[in-house]
Amino acid sequence: MAExxxxxxxxxxxxxxxxxxxxxxxxxxxxxxxxxxxxSGCGKTTLLRMVAGLELPDSGQIVIGDQDVTYLEPRRRNLSMVFQSYAVFPNKNVAENIGFGLRVRGTPAAEVRRKVEWAADLLQLSPYLDRYPAKLSGGQRQRVAVARAIVMDADVLLMDEPLSNLDALLRLSFRAELKKLVGELGTTTLYVTHDQVEALSLGDRVAVMREGRIAQCDAPTAVYDDPANEFVGGFLGSPPMNFLTGTVERDGSKLDLGGQSLAVPHALSTFAGRTLKLGVRPEAIEVAGGDGALQGELQVLEPLGSSALLTTEICGQPVKVQAPPTFRAEPGGSLSLRIPPEACRWYDPETSLLLEVR
Ligand SMILES: Nc1ncnc2c1ncn2[C@@H]1O[C@H](COP(=O)(O)OP(=O)(O)OP(=O)(O)O)[C@@H](O)[C@H]1O
Ligand SMILES: [Mg+2]
Known part of the structure; x- marks a missing residue:
């Protein structure tokens, strides 16, 4: 293992x-x-391929364990990979596919057999060891690709969208299997996905990328709860974070959203007279009256089974609200919306960066 x-x-x-x-x-x-x-296109695969040694960087450095591997050949980096296309050999059965890398490396046959059986057991492939890929489901084939990677005892496991070709249900069950498996292996893993649920579910940490750069890297709850910038807030979440723009009133205590206003933390009173952005997650907004509630206009109500998604407007600014599944109201009507102070995140509109106020 290695960092x-x-x-x-x-x-x-x-x-x-x-x-x-x-x-x-x-x-x-x-x-x-x-x-x-x-x-798509933000540089995830490129980054992974550089770690694997399949692409060379123009500049910079890659260190695995205590070795600088920036210009080292791929096969000398002691890592294994699972790619999006999870190419399995069609003319080899499951056991031969899983053991392929080991045999190429010259591992004794008994040792290959032992490892293949171990991986097949972990990935629930034992009943299929003699089958050929054509007679496997997509999920089984994908598991073969993962099994082939984990038998190699690599220091580092690289996976590029390994679940991408599975349907939603298979993806869900395999995601949980993968999480369990990787937890047991304890191998350093770099895992690429553009599926945010998968990222939040699997990662010890999530590096959110944008245009070739890392926009934020932190624990799943941290990137979700405290997006470091508007991009991360607007990328994570379904629907993503709402952003409301307003002007901080002269005394610095309230944000005027265009006719209605909302309390601003004292720490932001320095923004008096300037614009400020409020970020709030749809599930944090309550449909309730009371002190400080804002009036919104309901435009669309979508029953989604486990919740009701409301498309509303506050002072002409679009706001999505995730309400309880039983919520009912007629579109066109007015709603009282409460934004709890603890759910508010504040962003500087000039830099798009999160302002620390707590
Ligand atoms: N072989 C290549 N030659 C030229 N440009 C490339 C090549 N591979 C990738 N790119 C470009 O580099 C950028 C990053 O691509 P990359 O494949 O790393 O993105 P990605 O984040 O993996 O996207 P996706 O989610 O679609 O797989 C993109 O603008 C892409 O068009
Ligand atoms: Mg890619």
Whole structure:
């Protein structure tokens, strides 16, 4: 096992005008499960391929354990990979597929058999060892690819969207299996996904990427509860965080949203006379009257089974509210909405950065 340290990794593909990764630095602790999350094209696969040695950075450094591997050949990095396409060999059965890497490495047959059986047992593939991939389901094939990677006893496990080809239900069950498995293995893992639920569920920490950079790297609850910038708040969550823009009144105590106002923490009174953005999650807003409640106009109500999603407007600004599943009201009507002070996150509109007020 080993820690992985990335320092200022820059990669520009030939002919490209923008950097695929732009001075990315990241430290993954020994045994940690690190998820790289971000929209398509933000540089996740590029970063993983540089760690694997399949791409060379223009500049920067990659250290695994105590070895600088930046320019080391892939096979000498002692890592194993599972890729999006999870290519399994169609002309080899499950056991041969899982043991392939070990045999190439010259591992004795008895040892290969022992490891294949161990991995097959962990991934519930034991009944299928003699089957060929054509007769496996997508989920089983994907498990074969994972099994093949874990038998290698690598220091580092790299996975690029290994669940991407599964349907929603399979994804859900395999996600839990994978979490259990990786917890048991304790191998340092870098896991790429653009699925935020998967990222939050699996990661010890989540590095949220945007345009070749890391926008925030922290524990799942931290990136969700305290997005470091508007991008992270607007990327995580379904629906994502709401942002309301207002002007802080002269005495610094309230944010005027355009006719209605909301209390501002004392620490932000320095913003008096300036604009400020309020970030609040849809599930944190309560449909309730009382002190400080704002009036919103209900535009759409969507019953979603476990909740009701309300599309509303406060002072002409769109706000999504996640209400209890039994909530009913007629669109076009007015709603009292309460935004609890502890659910408010404040952002500087000039920098998009979270303002520390607690
Ligand atoms: N081989 C390549 N040659 C040129 N440009 C590339 C190459 N591979 C990736 N890129 C570009 O580099 C940027 C990052 O791509 P990358 O594949 O790392 O993104 P990603 O985050 O993995 O996206 P996705 O979620 O779609 O897989 C993109 O702008 C992409 O177009
Ligand atoms: Mg990718």
């Amino acid at each position: 992985v340290v990335l320092r200022d990794l820059v990669k520009t593909y030939a002919g490209a005008t923008v950097r695929a990764t732009d001075e990315v630095s990241l430290e993954v602790a020994d045994g940690e499960f690190m998820v790289l999350l971000g929209p």
